[in-house]
Amino acid sequence: MKISTCNKELDRILFNKTPKVVVYGIAGSGKTNFLLNILKCSELDDALGIFISTESMILINRVARLGIESKSIYFAPAISQDHLISLILDALKHNVALLIIDSINHLYRVEFREGEHGGPFTHLLTLLNSVNERGVTIIASAQVSLDENTPAGFEYLELWCDTMLELYVLPNKTRILKFVKPNLKTTYRFVITDYGITWL
Numbered sequence: 001m002k003i004s005t006c007n008k009e010l011d012r013i014l015f016n017k018t019p020k021v022v023v024y025g026i027a028g029s030g031k032t033n034f035l036l037n038i039l040k041c042s043e044l045d046d047a048l049g050i051f052i053s054t055e056s057m058i059l060i061n062r063v064a065r066l067g068i069e070s071k072s073i074y075f076a077p078a079i080s081q082d083h084l085i086s087l088i089l090d091a092l093k094h095n096v097a098l099l100i101i102d103s104i105n106h107l108y109r110v111e112f113r114e115g116e117h118g119g120p121f122t123h124l125l126t127l128l129n130s131v132n133e134r135g136v137t138i139i140a141s142a143q144v145s146l147d148e149n150t151p152a153g154f155e156y157l158e159l160w161c162d163t164m165l166e167l168y169v170l171p172n173k174t175r176i177l178k179f180v181k182p183n184l185k186t187t188y189r190f191v192i193t194d195y196g197i198t199w200l
Contacts, residue, residue, distance in 0.1 A: 006041035024142035024151040025167035030175040031141035047097035054106040104140035105153045125160045
């Protein structure tokens with residue numbers, strides 16, 4: 001089994017253990033494409049990969065174009081925080097090696113806007129800690145509003161994850177992946193094509 005981004009140097013940093021990874025950026029920065037690329041590049045063998053979307057499932061057409069093998073990958077929408085937790089608990093009944101959540105803070109942002117505190121979000125992260133301790137790699141995207149520099153729930157996510165990445169897009173559509181935790185100077189560049197992402 002191998003979980004991969006199709007970039008060997010980046011893989012050595014991200015996957016030298018069973019990590020919890022957060023990648024954040026504004027809408028259109030390439031977060032979902034980055035996550036789908038991991039599904040495309042990984043070899044899960046007899047294990048399963050689960051991709052949970054808290055926003056929509058319009059990515060299914062993109063998945064088909066990318067040629068992602070579906071027999072070991074399951075996609076599911078989460079319509080509420082409780083539903084998201086239920087999907088994660090269901091995943092524990094199976095031989096899951098990779099859990100991807102796109103995006104982990106979408107439902108938290110809705111709750112926060114409605115005056116809710118961070119309790120439900122910290123409960124989610126505590127559950128994900130338990131999942132990770134069972135040997136499951138967890139990779140999540142996090143939304144950032146145009147008028148913000150960091151994702152909603154940043155203080156929780158930064159403490160929770162092993163690795164935090166920022167993703168942003170240049171005017172020429174090149175995407176830049178930058179390490180926030182740990183604070184590394186190396187950056188990675190890619191472009192999005194019809195067939196996935198191409199590392200530069």
